[in-house]
Amino acid sequence: MTATPIKFYQVGSRAVGNRLLPAELRTEQSSPDRSNALTSGHRACQGCGEALAARYVLDAAVRATSGRLITVNATGCLEVFSTPYPESAWQLPWMHSLFANAPSVASGVAAALAAQGRSDIRVLAQGGDGASVDIGLACLSGMFERDDDVLYVCYDNEAYMNTGVQRSGATPPFARTATTEALGPEPGASPGQGKDLARIAMAHEIAYVATATVAELHDLERKVRRAMQLRGARYLHVLSPCPLGWGTASHDTVRLARLAHRSGLFPIYEAIGGEVVDVLPIRDRVPVDEYLRPQRRYAHLFGDPPRPDLVARVQQLADRNVARFARWEGAGA
Amino acid sequence: MREQQEGSRAVARVVARCRPAVVPAYPITPQTHIVEGLGLMVRAGELSPCRFLTVESEFAAMSAAIGASAVGTRTYTATASQGLLYMAEPLFNASGLGLPIVLTVANRAIGAPINIWNDHSDAMSMRDCGWVQLYAIDNQHAVDLHVQAFALAERISVPVMVCVDGFVLTHASEPIDVPDQDVVDAVLPDIRPRQRLDPAEPVTIGAMVGPEAFTEVRYLAQLDLLRALSEFPAVVAQLGAHTGREVGPVTRFGPESARTVVIALGSVCGTIRAVLEDGVDTDGVDGDGLGDVALLALTMYRPFPSAAIRAAVGDAERVIVLERAFAPGAGGIVTADVRGALTGRDLPLHTVVAGLGGRPITEAALRELFARARRDDLPDVQFLDLDERSVHAARTSGASS
Numbered sequence: 001m002t003a004t005p006i007k008f009y010q011v012g013s014r015a016v017g018n019r020l021l022p023a024e025l026r027t028e029q030s031s032p033d034r035s036n037a038l039t040s041g042h043r044a045c046q047g048c049g050e051a052l053a054a055r056y057v058l059d060a061a062v063r064a065t066s067g068r069l070i071t072v073n074a075t076g077c078l079e080v081f082s083t084p085y086p087e088s089a090w091q092l093p094w095m096h097s098l099f100a101n102a103p104s105v106a107s108g109v110a111a112a113l114a115a116q117g118r119s120d121i122r123v124l125a126q127g128g129d130g131a132s133v134d135i136g137l138a139c140l141s142g143m144f145e146r147d148d149d150v151l152y153v154c155y156d157n158e159a160y161m162n163t164g165v166q167r168s169g170a171t172p173p174f175a176r177t178a179t180t181e182a183l184g185p186e187p188g189a190s191p192g193q194g195k196d197l198a199r200i201a202m203a204h205e206i207a208y209v210a211t212a213t214v215a216e217l218h219d220l221e222r223k224v225r226r227a228m229q230l231r232g233a234r235y236l237h238v239l240s241p242c243p244l245g246w247g248t249a250s251h252d253t254v255r256l257a258r259l260a261h262r263s264g265l266f267p268i269y270e271a272i273g274g275e276v277v278d279v280l281p282i283r284d285r286v287p288v289d290e291y292l293r294p295q296r297r298y299a300h301l302f303g304d305p306p307r308p309d310l311v312a313r314v315q316q317l318a319d320r321n322v323a324r325f326a327r328w329e330g331a332g333a
Numbered sequence: 334m335r336e337q338q339e340g341s342r343a344v345a346r347v348v349a350r351c352r353p354a355v356v357p358a359y360p361i362t363p364q365t366h367i368v369e370g371l372g373l374m375v376r377a378g379e380l381s382p383c384r385f386l387t388v389e390s391e392f393a394a395m396s397a398a399i400g401a402s403a404v405g406t407r408t409y410t411a412t413a414s415q416g417l418l419y420m421a422e423p424l425f426n427a428s429g430l431g432l433p434i435v436l437t438v439a440n441r442a443i444g445a446p447i448n449i450w451n452d453h454s455d456a457m458s459m460r461d462c463g464w465v466q467l468y469a470i471d472n473q474h475a476v477d478l479h480v481q482a483f484a485l486a487e488r489i490s491v492p493v494m495v496c497v498d499g500f501v502l503t504h505a506s507e508p509i510d511v512p513d514q515d516v517v518d519a520v521l522p523d524i525r526p527r528q529r530l531d532p533a534e535p536v537t538i539g540a541m542v543g544p545e546a547f548t549e550v551r552y553l554a555q556l557d558l559l560r561a562l563s564e565f566p567a568v569v570a571q572l573g574a575h576t577g578r579e580v581g582p583v584t585r586f587g588p589e590s591a592r593t594v595v596i597a598l599g600s601v602c603g604t605i606r607a608v609l610e611d612g613v614d615t616d617g618v619d620g621d622g623l624g625d626v627a628l629l630a631l632t633m634y635r636p637f638p639s640a641a642i643r644a645a646v647g648d649a650e651r652v653i654v655l656e657r658a659f660a661p662g663a664g665g666i667v668t669a670d671v672r673g674a675l676t677g678r679d680l681p682l683h684t685v686v687a688g689l690g691g692r693p694i695t696e697a698a699l700r701e702l703f704a705r706a707r708r709d710d711l712p713d714v715q716f717l718d719l720d721e722r723s724v725h726a727a728r729t730s731g732a733s734s
Binding site: 067068069070072073079080083084085086087088090091092093094095096097098100101104105106107108109110111112113114115116117121138139141142145146148 | 354355357382383384386387388389390392393394396397398399400401402403404405406408422423426430530531532534535536537538539540541542543546
């Protein structure tokens with residue numbers, strides 16, 4: 001018989017259930033009366049970053065709107081694992097139409113609410129990176145430029161996970177997917193820029209753009225609250241690790257999301273009207289190696305032979321991000 | 334009151350009187366005048382609290398309509414041709430979700446080759462998207478159909494497509510009565526959605542349905558759609574009580590005794606009627622055999638009014654289906670449906686493909702057609718007014734266009 005050692009977690013200020021904090025500083029997730037907008041019993045994989053992110057985001061949004069919230073969902077993992085008829089994990093009004101059209105459906109919902117004189121009810125649309133950066137980009141851009149009163153949340157797990165881990169426009173360089181195999185001189189996804197949707201959103205100069213990860217819960221909830229205080233088009237991009245697609249342990253989801261930030265590969269910032277106003281400082285920066293190595297999608301970088309040259313190119317991307325956002329670090333504090 | 338006005342303008346005015354709450358709009362010829370008219374009325378404050386959304390594509394237009402309708406508001410948009418194809422995916426979604434959206438299609442050809450003129454290739458390509466399809470014979474009919482479409486859609490919770498021939502009707506100016514606001518209000522009560530997104534009573538709309546229930550969901554949608562067969566005549570009668578105008582799902586013109594029945598949809602019905610009426614009225618001599626021809630104008634194409642068609646064909650000995658589109662590699666689209674409706678009747682059924690991409694369907698060509706019918710000289714499928722010489726030239730030169 002094997003024994004599982006008991007772990008004692010230090011309950012730091014960033015933890016979910018910190019009862020040592022004064023009530024007003026605790027997270028919504030630690031509240032016994034949080035809405036559980038995405039309730040338990042759904043069919044997400046163990047350790048699913050998207051399920052975690054969606055629950056965090058929606059519970060915070062339900063709180064911020066006093067329950068007056070309608071959600072529109074793109075096709076994808078989140079839609080599939082939450083609503084296998086006749087079950088539904090949603091405890092709020094929720095609609096799924098198609099893969100590409102969640103932003104447009106949300107625009108229609110917002111317009112209808114305005115026509116009904118019920119603009120107190122707010123609209124949140126959500127989708128994965130495939131729905132957001134690829135197939136639905138035109139609809140999303142249209143929603144942005146019209147400044148429709150919608151918060152769009154992209155849960156970015158960096159590939160088409162629902163269909164079996166194929167490359168999307170958000171797949172990072174050298175990551176192995178089912179359509180970017182780890183073969184050839186530049187194995188994995190091509191080292192292009194990919195689509196940086198948060199910065200594309202900023203170019204629309206919309207009311208609010210923010211990035212976040214499932215690791216920084218206080219930061220994520222604060223950004224949802226801030227977004228719901230504003231009117232017009234808003235965009236939130238949440239890095240949501242996928243154990244299946246990334247080839248990582250299900251208990252490492254939060255740790256990897258934190259490493260994505262600490263390595264500099266995923267900058268966490270917010271922008272008002274297209275201008276960055278705050279960047280979450282990186283504490284204890286780590287080399288990208290530490291983030292890449294635990295992920296099987298990057299195994300070819302550390303195999304035989306190893307590819308330190310490619311790891312170095314990923315490091316350059318991290319360095320560029322850090323340089324790009326350094327001047328706003330802690331600016332909003 | 335009849336006023337001289339453009340068809341598109343009249344459609345915009347009648348849609349306004351139907352009090353839509355949300356109108357997502359994207360321009361495409363020959364539909365654009367309709368949404369321009371509505372946009373103007375919204376801007377002028379005449380349609381308050383209606384929201385006019387200038388979206389970035391037809392795909393987005395129908396998607397926004399889906400969102401607005403799911404909140405329980407009356408929703409309208411219009412498109413044509415390539416635009417209808419571009420909204421194909423949300424069209425199926427809207428009917429699958431049972432959302433009572435009304436869409437005007439200003440019928441236009443589909444490319445390639447690109448062509449902005451009228452035929453029915455666009456709407457026919459979407460005949461199985463689960464919507465009710467209604468075809469206007471003239472602009473007065475188009476106007477009345479819009480009031481009926483909203484009433485029908487909301488009664489059965491199925492979206493309705495009103496097909497209006499591009500340019501031939503949309504850009505034609507003629508005397509049209511747009512029913513007064515009190516008439517429209519009497520026929521069209523406030524919308525009572527079957528379900529809607531509302532935080533007070535949360536629902537999940539658009540769940541994933543597997544093999545264990547998908548057939549049942551589809552079957553229930555089929556039953557809903559078929560309800561249009563009885564509900565449409567009811568709304569036609571309801572509006573007709575105010576306007577004195579009633580055009581049902583299938584309308585027969587011409588003598589009871591006619592041995593040839595021509596089935597057609599849309600504005601060409603007007604041309605056919607003119608030929609039939611001229612033929613008999615001018616000199617009382619039925620030299621062309623036109624007294625032996627009757628027209629069945631199909632207003633309703635989906636659901637397909639099989640029983641009404643069977644009854645209206647009656648004892649005719651020959652049926653011609655005049656089609657404004659065709660199924661490449663197969664033949665007549667409407668013909669296939671008519672054949673189904675006439676199962677068990679042993680009578681010749683001829684497909685005439687006519688008026689593709691705006692080619693005028695002339696009275697002369699129709700007279701010739703009916704004369705050949707009388708001589709029993711019609712092929713199973715023919716393309717009316719086909720320029721055989723240019724086809725021959727293209728084929729012998731090896732070029733296809």
